[in-house]
Amino acid sequence: MNPALAGVALAVTAGAVIAASSREARAALVGLALVLGFGPFLAEPLPGAAILGARVVTGVLVVYLLWAVTASNESPGLGSRIGWPAETAIALGVAIAGVAMASGLASLDPSLPPPAEAPDPLDALTPAALALGAGLASLVVGLAPAFFGRGALRTAVGLLLVVQGLVLARTGLAGPPGALEQLGIDGLLLTLGTSAALIAIIERRSAGDAEPGDSRRGDDGRPARATIGTTDRDAAMPSAR
Amino acid sequence: MSVLLLAALTIPGGLAAFLTFGRPRVGLAIGGLTSILAIVVAASIGPHDAAPLVGTVVSGSDGLRTVALTWAAGIALLGLADVLVGSGGATLGPSLMGLGTGVLALSVADAGIGFALLTAGGMATALGPLAWLHGAAPDVALLGLRLLRPLAVAGFLGLAAVAWGASALGPFVAGDPLGGSDPALEIATGLGLLVVVTAVVIRMGAIPAHVWASRLAEAMPVAAVPATLGWGAAGFALVALAWVDVTIAPAAAPLFAERGLIALVAATSVLLGGLAAILHDDLEHILGYSIVQDAGIALLAFSEIRPDLALAGRDWLIGMVAVKSGLAAWVLVTRSTFGARRLSELRGWARSSPVLGLTFAVVALGVVGLPGMATFGARGLLTESAVASPFDLFVLAAAFAPIVYLGRIAVAGLDRMSDAVLAAEGTRPRLRGIRPAGWSAASVAVVARAVPAAIRANRFVIAAATALLVAVIGLGVATAGIAGDAADETLGGAGGATGATGAASRFEAGR
Incomplete structure (x- = not known):
């Protein structure tokens, strides 16, 4: 077992729990920063310095973007309904299951040496097992906020946890992605964070608007068409409509 | 290169055009210049166009040139x-970002990179225009979340399938070509196929994952529809086809249940x-559901894993996206010209505007097709091969639904003109009155100054x-297709699976 990698895996798992369960935007973003900042280090061999730097900087940038648009405002909908102890229990359970899965998978890979007769339990904590465990933990605790979160920030936190969890699980299952795929994942994280930040800005703009569900909403509850899809230019050129 | x-x-x-759209002239100048340069560069893509990029080779092909050029x-x-x-051009910058990521995704032999880039590009294309929409903000924010989630889910499922394919559980390592069929591997292969097809269903907005596509078509600017639901989704499906070709096809598992389920969906x-396109009365929904129907035909390429069906699927995807871009352009201009979107309000549109009538005729010809056209042959082959007889005839007949829904639009266009059509400016050129002194009797500078007014007066035409x-x-x-171009050089990744080569070599090393 590599103690440094075990520490990184613990930090990623703890960050995922904090991000998914915190009711404060700043704390949730600190947790997300732990996941996105430390996640790229959970690989053996480590990617090159440039790729590693790009992954970490992207993570920090995504967190900063979300911080800039939400931290100074109230962010409704944050926090887990089941509370952080339950989230922690789920994350630890899934992480242990991930480590066990990785041990099983290692026995299937013909390129790896056969396991020792009486292995030390800590030997199971290989880099692949740590990545798979932390990745599955991050993925599972991110699912609820990603798909049932009400606000942009909670949805963004959930989706980013799922992406990073998937990448870590992929690292544990099939080895670290190639350099260009790492950059592609960087692009995905950045676009996801920027899109969520954009939606958060629109939400903030809505604070001055009327409540949803007013006359601008159609009878079926869908957005009223006449208001969406128009721009200032349309208003200036009424004949164009 | x-x-x-x-x-x-x-x-x-595209990013610069998007960020500067608050100053429309600057944003449009950047976007317009980038678009023109993109066409020029796309035309220069060729089969000998290969360049190393951080450990991967980015390569071009004739098929990729067709896709990139048409897209640009x-x-x-x-x-x-x-x-x-x-x-006002709010879609230009995001669409350009989608083009760049999409073409790059199709040029590398790695499905993981492809899915990641196409998901990022899809998000930029779909959500970018929201920044400049001035609707009810809560509704726009809700729309944004409803678009973000399905796009993300499709990408996640694609990445998960690729991770499985390259893992010790995947067919490259677990599969033993000398050991006969392994039931566990067969089940895993079937699940892998279903996961990647589910990603394609969601990304393309096929039924039952069509709700987000319908919302996109009704609420976003029409120009964003082909960029998001068309080109980006087609690129995603092309990468998925290449992944299936490399990862699932060699396993040679029968996968009867999985193939039946895919054919059913x-x-x-x-x-x-x-049916939805026939029943709806407004142009945006007709456009949206016609794309949903095209997605269904494209999905048939996944229900039977054969090289000729994969090529037919590519022909269908690219041909139909190109044709539906024309339909989207027609919807955009018709809606704006007459200030109406319902067929009942658009009676007589073709009599009022022959140019739009001609455009519609060309679109209808492309959508319905004629024998000898690539998309016509692809549709026939896909339905015949993927659906059991005699149900294939029902599906093929349903695939000709465009005759009905486009026929309705054509009939409405030839009817007596409605009040909205009568009141519209129409699409006839207006050259008189822009410069009272006339065009020929003035200096070049004066004529140049009159050009913006002439463009404004003639914007509809x-x-x-x-x-x-x-x-x-x-x-x-749609007539020429790309299958011939793509037959020798696979579009969407010749390798097709992340880590495929590495996993295969690990397998060989372990033997």
């Missing part, structure tokens, strides 16, 4: 129409998508001509 140049041009250029031309022309009569999408050009390009691509 051309592919890299295209990505290096369109991603930052569609963005430029739809962007021009959008600037003249639509949302595809047939449902063809039947219900066509210019937009209609632009839509006609998009429709003609779409008809050309």
